[in-house]
Amino acid sequence: MDVRETLKDKQKIVIKVGTSTITHEATGNIDLDKLEKFVRILTNLINKGKEVIVVSSGAIGIGRNVLGMKERPKDKATAQACAAVGQGKLIMIYEKLFAEYGYLTAQVLLTKESIANKTCAQHAKETFDQLSAMKVIPIVNENDAISVDEEKYGNFGDNDTMAAYVAALVEADLLILMSDINGLYTDDPKENPNARFVHTVSNIDSNLVKMGRGAKSSVGTGGMATKIKAAKIATKANADMVIANGKSIYTINDVMAGKKIGTLFLAANSEYKGENEVAPIKDIYKKHMDKVNKRRHGGGEDELHASNW
Ligand SMILES: Nc1ncnc2c1ncn2[C@@H]1O[C@H](COP(=O)(O)OP(=O)(O)O)[C@@H](O)[C@H]1O
Numbered sequence: 638m639d640v641r642e643t644l645k646d647k648q649k650i651v652i653k654v655g656t657s658t659i660t661h662e663a664t665g666n667i668d669l670d671k672l673e674k675f676v677r678i679l680t681n682l683i684n685k686g687k688e689v690i691v692v693s694s695g696a697i698g699i700g701r702n703v704l705g706m707k708e709r710p711k712d713k714a715t716a717q718a719c720a721a722v723g724q725g726k727l728i729m730i731y732e733k734l735f736a737e738y739g740y741l742t743a744q745v746l747l748t749k750e751s752i753a754n755k756t757c758a759q760h761a762k763e764t765f766d767q768l769s770a771m772k773v774i775p776i777v778n779e780n781d782a783i784s785v786d787e788e789k790y791g792n793f794g795d796n797d798t799m800a801a802y803v804a805a806l807v808e809a810d811l812l813i814l815m816s817d818i819n820g821l822y823t824d825d826p827k828e829n830p831n832a833r834f835v836h837t838v839s840n841i842d843s844n845l846v847k848m849g850r851g852a853k854s855s856v857g858t859g860g861m862a863t864k865i866k867a868a869k870i871a872t873k874a875n876a877d878m879v880i881a882n883g884k885s886i887y888t889i890n891d892v893m894a895g896k897k898i899g900t901l902f903l904a905a906n907s908e909y910k911g912e913n914e915v916a917p918i919k920d921i922y923k924k925h926m927d928k929v930n931k932r933r934h935g936g937g938e939d940e941l942h943a944s945n946w
Pocket residue numbers: 655656657658815816817818820821822823824825826827848849850851852853854856857858859860861862
């Protein structure tokens with residue numbers, strides 16, 4: 638069986654949406670149409686018998702937007718205040734949309750301590766388990782109103798790694814990170830036009846870690862660096878992880894249908910592990926590099942690959 642087919646059978650799924658996925662790029666306002674579709678897609682997964690846990694970013698972005706701020710807040714207190722305003726709005730909308738389909742939601746706000754401190758983590762797990770038993774959908778975010786740069790434990794700062802910790806805590810079998818890009822490339826394609834798409838990752842080695850660079854958008858936090866970190870956490874906890882493009886939220890259905898879309902990181906215990914699968918080098922670039930290699934060393938394919946990695 639093709640490894641992607643196995644995604645159809647995943648039962649407990651953590652889905653993280655970034656600020657860029659749920660807001661309009663031009664205005665920073667909530668993209669209601671997208672959120673409505675997102676909730677319908679999740680409801681449909683639940684109706685199929687799956688369990689979903691939502692990790693939603695957006696508190697700071699939405700808060701800053703309704704407060705009329707043009708720039709990302711630079712100081713801690715303002716960021717925290719924006720989060721406090723935005724989180725309320727965000728949860729209100731999720732609650733309303735899920736209620737339309739007869740589902741209850743629960744707001745779960747975590748801090749780094751919730752995971753790093755064993756007792757707190759146990760309490761958090763009990764909450765998730767109980768919500769699951771009650772068929773209530775958790776909508777999770779970092780408690781940014783109090784945890785921005787929290788001193789003792791630090792803060793997550795990005796929801797990618799937090800979502801991975803949540804996936805590990807609830808023993809999910811799949812984590813999906815919806816991003817503003819198709820998945821992982823060998824380099825940030827916004828900077829390097831020759832970056833190649835990475836379809837499947839079996840081993841998160843040092844080469845792969847080097848590929849993940851920071852965020853370039855005005856709303857995104859973390860970029861691919863935090864997603865690779867998240868992949869390490871999730872796969873170690875035996876969950877597969879997919880990074881996919883949230884531009885069309887229906888991509889979630891494609892992932893769940895087993896289509897070869899996004900980047901799939903295989904769980905540590907996956908029987909499908911092999912070589913990392915990277916898209917072939919672009920034709921024009923390949924021809925150019927062939928010429929360069931030949932001129933320089935009379936070399937071929939091997940050097941071409943080495944130089945690109
Ligand atoms: N190797 C890479 N492959 C793909 N994207 C990368 C890579 N390195 C850095 N990035 C950047 O990461 C961004 C996605 O992360 P981020 O801005 O945090 O958005 P989001 O929260 O929507 O996921 C991409 O738009 C891209 O600019």
